[in-house]
Amino acid sequence: xxxxxxxxxxxxxxxxxxxxxxxxxxxxxxxxxxxxxxxxxxxxxxxxxxxxxxxxxxxxxxxxxxxxxxxxxxxxxxxxxxxxxxxxxxxxxxxxxxxxxxxxxxxxxxxxxxxxxxxxxxxxxxxxxxxxxxxxxxxxxxxxxxxxxxxxxxxxxxxxxxxxxxxxxxxxxxxxxxxxxxxxxxxxxxxxxxxxxxxxxxxxxxxxxxxxxxxxxxxxxxxxxxxxxxxxxxxxxxxxxxxxxxxxxxxxxxxxxxxxxxxxxxxxxxxxxxxxxxxxxxxxxxxxxxxxxxxxxxxxxxxxxxxxxxxxxxxxxxxxxxxxxxxxxxxxxxxxxxxxxxxxxxxxxxxxxxxxxxxxxxxxxxxxxxxxxxxxxxxxxxxxxxxxxxxxxxxxxxxxxxxxxxxxxxxxxxxxxxxxxxxxxxxxxxxxxxxxxxxxxxxxxxxxxxxxxxxxxxxxxxxxxxxxxxxxxxxxxxxxxxx
Amino acid sequence: xxxxxxxxxxxxxxxxxxxxxxxxxxxxxxxxxxxxxxxxxxxxxxxxxxxxxxxxxxxxxxxxxxxxxxxxxxxxxxxxxxxxxxxxxxxxxxxxxxxxxxxxxxxxxxxxxxxxxxxxxxxxxxxxxxxxxxxxxxxxxxxxxxxxxxxxxxxxxxxxxxxxxxxxxxxxxxxxxxxxxxxxxxxxxxxxxxxxxxxxxxxxxxxxxxxxxxxxxxxxxxxxxxxxxxxxxxxxxxxxxxxxxxxxxxxxxxxxxxxxxxxxxxxxxxxxxxxxxxxxxxxxxxxxxxxxxxxxxxxxxxxxxxxxxxxxxxxxxxxxxxxxxxxxxxxxxxxxxxxxxxxxxxxxxxxxxxxxxxxxxxxxxxxxxxxxxxxxxxxxxxxxxxxxxxxxxxxxxxxxxxxxxxxxxxxxxxxxxxxxxxxxxxxxxxxxxxxxxxxxxxxxxxxxxxxxxxxxxxxxxxxxxxxxxxxxxxxxxxxxxxx
Ligand SMILES: [Zn+2]
Ligand SMILES: [Zn+2]
Numbered sequence: 001x002x003x004x005x006x007x008x009x010x011x012x013x014x015x016x017x018x019x020x021x022x023x024x025x026x027x028x029x030x031x032x033x034x035x036x037x038x039x040x041x042x043x044x045x046x047x048x049x050x051x052x053x054x055x056x057x058x059x060x061x062x063x064x065x066x067x068x069x070x071x072x073x074x075x076x077x078x079x080x081x082x083x084x085x086x087x088x089x090x091x092x093x094x095x096x097x098x099x100x101x102x103x104x105x106x107x108x109x110x111x112x113x114x115x116x117x118x119x120x121x122x123x124x125x126x127x128x129x130x131x132x133x134x135x136x137x138x139x140x141x142x143x144x145x146x147x148x149x150x151x152x153x154x155x156x157x158x159x160x161x162x163x164x165x166x167x168x169x170x171x172x173x174x175x176x177x178x179x180x181x182x183x184x185x186x187x188x189x190x191x192x193x194x195x196x197x198x199x200x201x202x203x204x205x206x207x208x209x210x211x212x213x214x215x216x217x218x219x220x221x222x223x224x225x226x227x228x229x230x231x232x233x234x235x236x237x238x239x240x241x242x243x244x245x246x247x248x249x250x251x252x253x254x255x256x257x258x259x260x261x262x263x264x265x266x267x268x269x270x271x272x273x274x275x276x277x278x279x280x281x282x283x284x285x286x287x288x289x290x291x292x293x294x295x296x297x298x299x300x301x302x303x304x305x306x307x308x309x310x311x312x313x314x315x316x317x318x319x320x321x322x323x324x325x326x327x328x329x330x331x332x333x334x335x336x337x338x339x340x341x342x343x344x345x346x347x348x349x350x351x352x353x354x355x356x357x358x359x360x361x362x363x364x365x366x367x368x369x370x371x372x373x374x375x376x377x378x379x380x381x382x383x384x385x386x387x388x389x390x391x392x393x394x395x396x397x398x399x400x401x402x403x404x405x406x407x408x409x410x411x412x413x414x415x416x417x418x419x420x421x422x423x424x425x426x427x428x429x430x431x432x433x434x435x436x437x438x439x440x441x442x443x444x445x446x447x448x449x450x451x452x453x454x455x456x457x458x459x460x461x462x463x464x465x466x467x468x469x470x471x472x473x474x475x476x477x478x479x480x481x482x483x
Numbered sequence: 484x485x486x487x488x489x490x491x492x493x494x495x496x497x498x499x500x501x502x503x504x505x506x507x508x509x510x511x512x513x514x515x516x517x518x519x520x521x522x523x524x525x526x527x528x529x530x531x532x533x534x535x536x537x538x539x540x541x542x543x544x545x546x547x548x549x550x551x552x553x554x555x556x557x558x559x560x561x562x563x564x565x566x567x568x569x570x571x572x573x574x575x576x577x578x579x580x581x582x583x584x585x586x587x588x589x590x591x592x593x594x595x596x597x598x599x600x601x602x603x604x605x606x607x608x609x610x611x612x613x614x615x616x617x618x619x620x621x622x623x624x625x626x627x628x629x630x631x632x633x634x635x636x637x638x639x640x641x642x643x644x645x646x647x648x649x650x651x652x653x654x655x656x657x658x659x660x661x662x663x664x665x666x667x668x669x670x671x672x673x674x675x676x677x678x679x680x681x682x683x684x685x686x687x688x689x690x691x692x693x694x695x696x697x698x699x700x701x702x703x704x705x706x707x708x709x710x711x712x713x714x715x716x717x718x719x720x721x722x723x724x725x726x727x728x729x730x731x732x733x734x735x736x737x738x739x740x741x742x743x744x745x746x747x748x749x750x751x752x753x754x755x756x757x758x759x760x761x762x763x764x765x766x767x768x769x770x771x772x773x774x775x776x777x778x779x780x781x782x783x784x785x786x787x788x789x790x791x792x793x794x795x796x797x798x799x800x801x802x803x804x805x806x807x808x809x810x811x812x813x814x815x816x817x818x819x820x821x822x823x824x825x826x827x828x829x830x831x832x833x834x835x836x837x838x839x840x841x842x843x844x845x846x847x848x849x850x851x852x853x854x855x856x857x858x859x860x861x862x863x864x865x866x867x868x869x870x871x872x873x874x875x876x877x878x879x880x881x882x883x884x885x886x887x888x889x890x891x892x893x894x895x896x897x898x899x900x901x902x903x904x905x906x907x908x909x910x911x912x913x914x915x916x917x918x919x920x921x922x923x924x925x926x927x928x929x930x931x932x933x934x935x936x937x938x939x940x941x942x943x944x945x946x947x948x949x950x951x952x953x954x955x956x957x958x959x960x961x962x963x964x965x966x
Contacts, residue, residue: 031604031607033553033554033600034558034561034603035554035556035558035591038554038556039554040551040552040553040554040604041551041552041553042551043549043550043551043619046549046550046551046552047549047550049552050550066526066529066530067526067529067530067533068523068524068525068526068529069523069524069529069532069624069643070516070523070524071516071518071521071522071523071641072555072593072624072626072641073518073521073577073641075517075518078517090583090584091583091584092583093582093583094556094579094581094582094583094591095579095580095581095582096577096578096579096580096593097578097579097580097581098577098578098580098590099576099577099578099628099640100573100574100575100576100628100630101573101574107581108518108577110555110579110593117516120517121514121523124514130815136526140624141552141555141623143555145582145583147583157582158554158555158556160552332613
C-alpha cells in the first residue's frame with residue numbers, strides 16, 4: 001500500500017457506515033465477493049473470528065456441549081414440518097434444484113438454520129432420561145437470501161455462526177441452559193471483546209418463531225444503534241412436540257423434552273470492529289488481536305546492527321512467552337509508515353526501539369487506542385507487556401461503557417421517545433402495555449423498535465401507563481434503532 | 484443401548500464394507516442423513532475431526548499459512564473461466580437456482596473446490612514480490628454430486644476438508660511448498676493417526692486438472708485397497724496465467740507467480756477408523772481419542788465408597804495432567820457392560836479399579852487394541868499412563884506397518900499384475916511405459932489402477948520393458964484397488 005492508501009478518509013462520527021466499510025477493507029478484514037451480499041473474509045478478519053471461537057468453544061466444551069456437523073442442505077419437506085409450529089424461512093431460502101445435469105426431485109434448502117434437520121436426530125438419539133441433557137453445537141455457515149445492502153459481518157447473505165441445540169428433562173434444566181449460554185455470550189463481549197452489553201428478552205412479537213422466550217445481549221454502537229449480538233432461546237416443549245423429542249423418565253413414563261437453542265454469528269465481529277476502531281483504522285483489544293505487539297526498530301546506518309539485535313532479543317522473549325509479535329524490520333519502509341500501517345491493522349501495542357532505548361536498556365511502549373507512550377525497562381518485558389495489555393483492554397472497555405451509560409434515557413410519552421431517539425439515538429426506556437401496535441406507532445415514525453425488555457419480569461415500569469397508548473403498562477421496553 | 488446393540492456383528496475380514504458401516508454407526512461416529520449421499524457427523528466422529536484439525540492447523544500456522552473464508556457459492560461464469568485450463572466440475576456440481584421466491588439470473592455452484600473463486604482474489608492481493616509467498620487455507624465443506632453409494636467419510640456428496648492455496652515468486656518456492664504440505668500430511672498419518680503411508684505422485688492422466696504435478700499420500704487399508712489420503716499439487720504457472728496472478732519483481736518487471744494447492748478431507752477419518760478398528764468396535768490411538776482413559780470402578784455394596792473415592796482421586800489427577808478421562812460410575816450398568824461399551828467407543832486405555840487395587844495402591848491398566856492387562860503403581864499414574872499411550876500407539880502403528888510391508892509386491896507382466904492383485908490385493912509394482920492405455924488394460928479386468936509412481940523421477944524400473952505393452956518402461960507404477 002502507498003502512504004495514501006493507508007489513511008482512513010471517512011468520518012466515524014458523520015459517516016459511520018462509510019467509515020466502517022473503509023476500515024473493514026483497508027485493515028484487510030474482508031473484501032466484497034462478486035455476488036452481491038457475499039464477502040470474502042481475509043486472514044486478519046478470520047483470525048479475529050478464530051480468537052472468538054477459541055474462547056466460546058472452550059467454554060461450551062467445559063460445560064457439557066459436544067460439537068457435531070449436520071448437512072448443509074435440508075430437504076423442503078423437512079422445512080415444511082417445522083412450519084407446523086413456526087413460520088418458515090421460506091422467503092429467505094436459497095434453493096438447490098439441480099445436481100449435476102439432473103433436476104432434483106425435491107428442492108434442497110441451503111440451511112438458514114438447522115432446527116428442522118437437527119431435531120429429528122435428537123428425537124432419534126434421546127430414548128431415556130439417561131440420554132438427557134443432550135447438548136449439541138455446530139460451527140458452520142448459513143444462508144439467508146435477504147435483499148439488503150451488503151455490510152460486512154452485519155448484513156450478508158451467507159454468514160458464519162454457531163448454533164447450539166439442547167434437550168432437557170425438565171423446564172428448569174432448559175431454563176438454566178438458556179441462561180448459561182446467555183452468560184457465556186455476555187462473558188465473551190465483556191471479558192474478551194471489551195464491549196459492555198445489556199441482557200434482556202425480546203418482546204413476544206419478536207421472539208424466535210416457536211420459542212417460549214428469546215433472550216438477547218445487546219451492544220450499543222458508537223452511532224447510537226443497538227446490535228443484537230447473540231440470542232439464547234428457551235423453546236419450551238413446542239419443538240420437542242413437533243419433532244417427537246420424548247424420553248422415558250425414571251418411572252418408565254413417556255415425557256416430552258424441553259429444548260433450547262442459542263447462536264452467535266460473525267455479527268459479533270462487526271460489533272467489535274465498529275465499537276473500538278477509529279479514524280486511524282482498526283482497534284481491537286489484545287485478547288483477540290492476531291498481532292499483539294509490533295516492534296518497530298528505528299535506526300541509522302551506523303546503529304542498525306545493534307538496534308536490530310536488541311529488537312530481535314525482545315521479539316524472541318515475547319514469542320517464548322506466547323505473545324504474538326511482529327518484528328517489522330523491513331528495509332524499504334520508514335518508521336512513520338510502519339506506525340501508520342500497524343495502527344491501521346489494529347495492533348494494540350507498539351514497541352519503538354532506537355539507539356537510545358538500546359543504550360538505556362529500555363523500550364518505548366505505545367498504546368494503539370490513544371497513543372499513550374511509556375518507557376519501560378527492558379528487563380522482564382514479557383511480564384510488563386501483559387500489564388499494558390490490561391491497560392489497553394481497560395481503556396477500550398471504559399470508553400464503550402461510558403458510551404453505554406450516557407445513552408440509556410427514559411421517556412414517558414410517544415413524543416418524548418421520538419424526540420429522545422431523534423436527538424440522541426441510544427436506548428430509551430419507557431413503560432409499555434405489551435402491545436405490538438405501540439411499537440409499530442414508534443417504528444413508523446423513526447425506525448426504532450423495542451430491542452429488549454428486562455429479563456426480570458418483575459421489573460416494574462416507572463409509570464402505570466403505557467407511554468404510547470396510555471393503557472396499563474405491564475413492563476419496561478427499551479426502544480432503539482438497531483442494526 | 485442394550486447388551487445386544489453393543490456388539491459388532493459383521494466380519495472385518497469377510498465383509499469389510501458392512502463391518503465398517505456398522506462400526507461407524509454403533510460407535511456413534513456418524514448417522515445417515517435423510518438425503519442419499521449425506522451424513523450427520525455425531526459428536527464422537529466430529530471430535531476425531533477436531534483432533535486432526537488441531538494438529539494440522541497448528542503446523543500450517545507455524546509454517547506461514549493464514550486461514551481465510553471464501554463464499555460457499557461460486558457464480559457459474561467463474562467456474563467457466565477455470566474451464567479454459569481444466570475440465571470443470573460441471574457434472575458434479577449442485578446448483579442454486581432460486582433465492583427466496585426469485586429465479587437467480589446466474590446459477591450459483593455450491594463450491595466443489597474453490598480455485599475459481601480464490602484465484603481472482605489472489606490476483607488482486609498480489610502486486611509486488613513483497614506480497615509473496617501468499618499462503619491461504621480454508622476449512623470448509625464442499626459438495627460433489629456423485630451418484631454413488633454412501634460410505635461415511637469415504638463417499639459422501641458433502642464432505643469436510645481443508646484446501647490450501649498458495650502463490651510464490653519462483654518455481655523452487657512453489658515446489659518447496661508442495662513438498663512441505665505433503666510432509667505435513669505424512670506426519671499427520673504417521674505421527675498422529677498411527678498409519679504408515681506411501682508418498683508418490685499421480686500418473687499424468689490422473690493429476691488434478693491443470694496441475695503440473697499431483698503428489699499424494701496413500702494408505703493401505705486392511706482389505707488391501709489403497710486410500711488416496713491427501714494430495715498436494717504443484718500447479719506451475721497455469722492457474723496464475725489463467726487468473727492473472729502476476730507480480731512486479733525486484734527489477735520492476737512483471738512476472739507470473741507459481742501456485743500450489745493442497746487438501747485433506749474427512750476421508751482421513753475413514754482411513755483412521757478402518758485401519759485400526761476391530762470386531763469389538765472403534766479403535767483409535769490416544770493421540771486423537773476423545774476419551775483417552777475410561778476408569779471402571781468395580782465394587783460390592785460394602786466396598787463402593789472406598790473404590791469410588793480412590794477412582795475419583797485418580798480421575799482428578801489425570802484431568803489435571805490434561806488427559807481426557809471418563810470415570811464411569813454409573814450405577815445401572817455392570818462392569819462387563821461398561822468394558823464392552825468403552826471398547827465399542829474406542830477408548831484406548833481402561834483402568835479397572837476394585838478393592839484389591841485400592842488395598843495395594845495399584846491400578847489395572849488394560850490396552851484397547853489387544854486386551855493386554857498390566858498392573859501399575861497408583862503413584863505417578865499421570866506419568867505412567869503416557870507410557871501406555873505410547874505403547875498403544877506403537878501397537879497400532881506396527882500392525883498397520885506390517886500390513887503395508889507384506890503387501891507391496893512386484894510383477895512384470897499384465898498376467899502377473901492381475902494374478903497378484905486378484906490373490907492378495909495390496910500394491911503391485913511394475914515397470915510402466917507411461918501410457919494410460921496400459922493402465923486401462925488392467926482396470927478393465929480387475930478394477931485396479933495406478934495409484935502412484937515414486938516421487939523420485941529417477942527411480943529406475945526393474946525391467947526395461949513395460950509390464951503390459953512391452954514398450955520401453957520409463958517409470959515404476961504402483962497398481963492397486965482403491966477407495
Ligand atoms: Zn401501549
Ligand atoms: Zn505400456
